[in-house]
Amino acid sequence: MLEETGTNVSISTVKRVLYRHNLKGRSARKKPLLQNRHKKARLRFATAHGDKDRTFWRNVLWSDEIKIQLFGHNDHRYVRRKKGEACKPKNTIPTVKHGGGSIMLWGCFAAGGADALDAS
Structure with a gap:
């Protein structure tokens, strides 16, 4: 846009303005790729289970896993x-x-607390 008007701006000026507006150079965070079908499935789950009482959630076991580089x-x-x-x-x-x-x-947790990690 500036080039069209014939205005020249140095790279350092652009960096300084971006920094002043709290836009700093950083590495991007990694997040799971969620496709539309994943988002719809999550919404269906939340809608179907949002009104469940505490006794239902006491019987649910949540788990997750992570790969760690040595x-x-x-x-x-x-x-x-x-x-x-x-x-x-x-x-x-x-x-x-x-x-x-x-x-x-691998680890899990439920309403009663967390379980010990299991390594494989």
């Missing part, structure tokens, strides 16, 4: 560095061949 991590990491400092230890992420392995953790 070495390193699966996400991006941003660093701010000077030219020629790319290989300094503070600017690198160590890796091992073949990923270093991972474990799966």
